[in-house]
Amino acid sequence: MDTSFNLWILLMPFVGALVGLTYMGIGRRIIARVQHRYGPPIFQNIVDVLKLYSKKTAITHGVMFHLAPTLAITGTISTLMFLPILTGPHGIYLFSFKGDLILLMYIMVFGCLAMALGAGQSGNPNSAIGVSRGLSQMVGYEAPFVIAMVTLMVQFNTTSVHDIIKAQDSFVHWNMFQSPFAFIAALFAFLGFMGNKPFDVVIAPAEIASGPPSEFGGKYLALMQTNRGMFAFVKLVLYVDLFMGGAANFVSLLAKTFFFYLIPLFVGIVNPRFRTEQAITFFWKWPTVIGLLGFLMVIL
Amino acid sequence: METIPLILLILFGSALLSYVIGKINFVLKVGVALAGILVSGYYFLQLYGQAQSYTFRLLGFDIIWRINPLSWFFGMLIFGLGILVAIFSTSYMKNKERVDFYCFALCMTIASMFGIVVSGDLLSFFFFWEIMTWASFLMVIYYRYEAQAAGIKYFVMSMIGAYSMLIAILMVYAQLGTFSFDALASGWSDFSVSFQIALFVLFAIGFGVKAAVMPLHTWAPDAYGMSPAPFSALFSGVLSKMGIYGFALLMFVFGAGKLAGSVTTIHGVALPSYILAWFGALTALIATLIAVMQDDAKKLLAYSSVGQLGYIILGFSLNSSMGTTAALFHAVNHTIFKGMLFLSIGAVFYRTGTRKLSEMGGLISNMPYTFFVVLLGIITMAGIPPLSGFVGKWLIYEALLEKQMVLLAVVAFMASTAAFLYCYRLIFTIFLGQRPPRFDDVKEVPWTQRAPMLLLSLLTIYLGFYPYGLLNLIGQAESTVMGLVPMNLSQSILFNDLGHVSTIAVMNTVGTVFVIVFVLFNTLYKRSRKVGLKDIHTSGEVPGPEINLHYATDFYQPFSRSIRYVLERSADRLYGQFANNLEGFFDVLRYVYTGNAQTYALFVIMFLAMLLMFTNWLI
Structure with a gap:
């Protein structure tokens, strides 16, 4: 137990980053196919990150700029440590003490805040615009997300992710079937989380030149891309834990997370970008109403 | 001599003394005030864990001053922040006008707040309450004419609160014939x-009114904004807590919590408390949304303060031990981070002379300590682990979920998310981004200002790591004074029936991961080359000095468009219109009181004539 536990603590961040980056590679490939292109090789993202890591020089704009990628990845790795990754007899819990959902919801923000601060010090107005858009949109998708989370927590009368997983013991008891309204609301929020189109106002390449990360290069960009892959993995695992009853082994974990990864991807391929205020108010309309319906189901 | 009257005597004495002697010399008046606060703080510390009381008769009424764990808890906030604010003021108020007046009002406020928490009867409670209002009013109008409107608003709102409290107190007296709490x-x-x-x-x-619950909050942004910066910290950090102390008394000492037995209950909470909970939650949400749109740093913090107090009220009105613990813990948190933030904004104002967010930027390299304090302050305010803000937020949500209050929980979560927006705006527009050339030579503030801010930051780190000592203290207050069974506590983990979090594990994990990544990142790579702030990606264009590269004006414009329905409404404007209408109505009286001596002479003669006529009839 102890050796494997220590091993997983060391390995998990790398596994997360690799999985996340590979998914992104596959995503680029799929998008290319839809647009009648060939697209880059699947492992292109990983190669890019490795290339960035091998860069010898970098420029910095100040202390916060220098610290931001470090802090961001600290936040993401910490989130990973408190998230139940595999359940069942060979579970991987790391430090999760059964994974408190409220802790997860708040500690996930740690990395984002650090990144926002770093982007702020870069002095590029586009970065600041990106951050302001990102935070505004966060208030938007937080409404359906919080409603879904509170529904789950009240339904099972627990804030522990582990207990929520345990309650979904069989296929039919998965929360995506058991509380469908909460699932749909959370799914809308997930579109905002992943920042694919139509909710990519934060990086909006054609408008604000990829926004927050635009000044980062070399080793900084390498860390931030690693962080991006890992963070995608964290979000996917959280959703699998909450709505698909967790995963007992890596194969099913990969299958389930990939399923969740495809949803925002497919939505994004066929949609153009919202304006920021449209994105915010979109989340406050139907997704919120659907979430509230879920509430009624739980209360009654 | 008994300790409680001694403390009051020292504080009131130093207030008067610093005003009288203050005419002679700056060092003397500040020294007297500071010494008074420090000595009384020392005596106050000795009261820990004691149950003293001091009773005397005044004009036929029993006056009771006593100390118990609850009043010690609030006294701790008063003296903790009071001393730091006093130290901060020593350099902040240097070379300012009317320092004696400032010292007088500061000592007076601290004394009256201490009086409030030691009062054991409604009469002295009300007496100290009014002194507090008056002393803080003096502070609001410190900048005379420009502060006039804010001062009047504060005074009128406080009056409304005071009269309503007075009526309640007299009703109690009419029923019971005594003023004592017991x-x-x-x-x-x-x-x-x-x-x-x-x-x-x-x-x-x-x-x-004092806790600035919406819609009674309208005085707070103006009053916090107008008073001198160190006092704003005290205003928001402690003075508003007196309203919270009042709620604690009302719910658990006076016995309003027992209402649940006799009226309709929702989720096990009496209807009046449940309505109060909604007031608290909506205050938290709406004030936060308004705070996001502020361009004045102090007004932003003021609205944020109103919002955070909404959380505390929400916690109290749940009438459970979890909710009360959450409220009291968040009260301490709020004192700490509002102290940090108001003092830092004061420090920035001290050096730059402006509070407008859109005029500042890029001060991080000039004021690194202040930046660090603001950084920790906003992390705590946003409730992000591993600092103490998270513990307070966690307790509040658990308390709400424990009672199955889903809608309130959603509103509370939303308010907390929206708080990220103003947190980021505050730190970005002041410390990050491009620096205006006129602030190139700004220096860090002196150590007398840095030290209090840094002490508070250490405190929030400590409480994030080990909140259990404070929770024990709260538990003591709950079991001895408030008649609640305190929530179960361990010394290493936060838990209740729903879930558990180990704050120590969180702090250790975050710390360890950060150190490892930091060390690897900085040893494996060469030092980065530092470049100037104008050296950025601008698509090949070279930005000249006249081009504004700092995005600070109208920072959340898209967001303001999506919440315009909230922003269009304003309680303040409503009251303003009401006041205007009243003024128009009272204009009728001007036909009578014209200010013309001849008209008054006519009135007198007419009155005499009528008197004459009626006397004839009567006889």
Whole structure:
């Protein structure tokens, strides 16, 4: 137990980053196919990150700029440590003490805040615009997300992710079937989380030149891309834990997370970008109403 | 001599003394005030864990001053922040006008707040309450003419609260014939239900004004913004907590919490408390949304303060030990981070002379310590682990979920998310981004200002790591004074029936990961080359000095468009219109009181003539 536990603590961040980056590679490939292109090789993202890591020089704009990628990845790795990754007899819990959902919801923000601060010090107005858009949109998708989370927590009368997983013991008891309204609301929020189109106002390449990360290069960009892959993995695992009853082994974990990864991807391929205020108010309309319906189901 | 009157004597004495001697010399008046606060703080520390009381008769009424764990808890906030604010003021107020006046009002406020928490009867409670209002009013109008409107607004709102409290107090006296808290606590359940509800509403208005519950909050942004910066910290950090102390008394000492037995309950909470909970939650949400749109740093913090107090009220009104623990813990948190933030904004104002967010930028390299304090302050305010803000937020959510109050929980979560927006705006527009050339030579503030801010930051780190000592203290207050069974506590983990979090594990994990990544990142790579702030990606264009590269004006414009329905409404404007209409109505009286001596002479003659006529008839 102890050796494997220590091993997983060391390995998990790398596994997360690799999985996340590979998914992104596959995503680029799929998008290319839809647009009648060939697209880059699947492992292109990983190669890019490795290339960035091998860069010898970098420029910095100040202390916060220098610290931001470090802090961001600290936040993401910490989130990973408190998230139940595999359940069942060979579970991987790391430090999760059964994974408190409220802790997860708040500690996930740690990395984002650090990144926002770093982007702020870069002095590029586009970065600041990106951050302001990102935070505004966060208030938007937080409404359906919080409603879904509170529904789950009240339904099972627990804030522990582990207990929520345990309650979904069989296929039919998965929360995506058991509380469908909460699932749909959370799914809308997930579109905002992943920042694919139509909710990519934060990086909006054609408008604000990829926004927050635009000044980062070399080793900084390498860390931030690693962080991006890992963070995608964290979000996917959280959703699998909450709505698909967790995963007992890596194969099913990969299958389930990939399923969740495809949803925002497919939505994004066929949609153009919202304006920021449209994105915010979109989340406050139907997704919120659907979430509230879920509430009624739980209360009654 | 008894300790409680001694402390009051020292504080009131140093207030008067610093004003009188203050005419002679700057060092003397500040020295007297500071010494007074420090000495009384020392005596106060010795009261820990004691149950002293001091009773005397005044004009036929029993006056009771006592100390118990609850009043010690709030006294701790008063002296903790009070001393730091006093130290901060020593350099902040240097070379300012009317320092003696400032010292007088500061000592007076601290003294009256201490008086409030030691009062054991409604009479002295009300007496100290009014002194507090008056002393803080003096501070609001420190900048004379420009502060006039803010001062009047503060005074009028405080009056509304005070009168409503006075009515409640007199109603109690008429029923019980005594002012003491103990008699009220034992006699409360004998009152009729409607009487209980009336008392609850009147007291809630009285305390709600000071705690700035919406819609009674309108004075707060102006008053916090107008008073001198160190005092704003005290204003928001401690003075508003007196309203919270009032709610604690009302719910758990006077016995409004017992209402649940006699009226309709929702989720096990009496209807009046449940409505109060909604007031708290909506205050938290709406004030936060308004705070996001502020361009004045102090007004932003003021609205944020109103919002955070909404959380505390929400915690109290749940009438459970978890909710109360959450409220009291968040009260301490709020004192700490609002102290940090108001003092840092004061420090920035001290160096730059502006509070407008859109005029500043890029001060991080000039004021690194202040930046660090603001950084920790916003992390705590946003409730992000591993700092103490998270513990307070966690307790509040658990308390809400424990009672199955789903809608309130959603509103509370939303308010907390929206708080990220103003947190980022505050730190970005002041410290990050491009620096205007006129602030190139700004220096860090002196150590007398840095030290209090840094001490508070250490405190929030410590409480994030080990909140259990403070939770024990709260538990003591709950079991001895408030008649609640305190929530179960361990010394290493936060838990209840729903879930658990180990704050120590969180802090250790975050710390370890950060150190490892930091060390690897900085040893494996060469030092980065530092470039100037103008050296950025601008698509090949070279930005000249005239091009503004700092995005600070109208920072959340898209967001303001999506919440315009909230922003269009304003309680302040409503009251303003009401006041205008009243003024128009009272204009009628001008036909009578024209200010013309001849008209008055006519009135006198007419009156005499009428008197003459009527006397003839009467006889």
